[in-house]
Amino acid sequence: MKKVKIRQAKNEDLAALTTIYNQAIKARQTADTIPVTTDDRQPWFDSHQQERYPLFVAVNENTILGYATLSKYRGGRAALRNIVEVSYYIHQDHQRKGLGTTLLKYALLAAKELNFKHAFALLLDTNLPSVYLLEKFDFVKWGHFPNVAKIDGKICGQFYYGKHL
Numbered sequence: 001m002k003k004v005k006i007r008q009a010k011n012e013d014l015a016a017l018t019t020i021y022n023q024a025i026k027a028r029q030t031a032d033t034i035p036v037t038t039d040d041r042q043p044w045f046d047s048h049q050q051e052r053y054p055l056f057v058a059v060n061e062n063t064i065l066g067y068a069t070l071s072k073y074r075g076g077r078a079a080l081r082n083i084v085e086v087s088y089y090i091h092q093d094h095q096r097k098g099l100g101t102t103l104l105k106y107a108l109l110a111a112k113e114l115n116f117k118h119a120f121a122l123l124l125d126t127n128l129p130s131v132y133l134l135e136k137f138d139f140v141k142w143g144h145f146p147n148v149a150k151i152d153g154k155i156c157g158q159f160y161y162g163k164h165l
Helices: 011-026 038-047 099-113 128-136
Strands: 005-008 053-060 063-071 083-090 118-124 140-151 154-164
Touching (some): 005 099, 011 053, 011 063, 063 099, 099 128, 118 128, 118 140, 128 154
Antiparallel strands (some): 053 063, 118 154, 140 154
């Protein structure tokens, strides 16, 4: 993997982040099925501009290669304040080069520093590369919602993978 710097996302990164997310939609690696615009993604971006729920980008020579987020789980429910959702997306040209490992490791360290006690990830049960990556970091399957998603006429389920930090 090339020399990668991980930093907080800036508003000028939003177009590249949207492109990466749209690649995931096209590859059927997310439950969204319709491409999004930067305007669609602005509220999501804004929600990650706070210290407790950051958005990290992996950059090489001013090119964004991927990103990871820490997101609220069931916001407003105090009993669940110590759990955080971890998400990551890698540009299609940079997948399977170790970048997911780098981003997930960074996000989990940040989650610990932010005093989260548990982390989880939601993913389609057909997303085997993410299953492998999460298990590499000792995430375990906490739940499975079988046959709840329909993408391109095909039925699949959703996994909850989690770990205690």
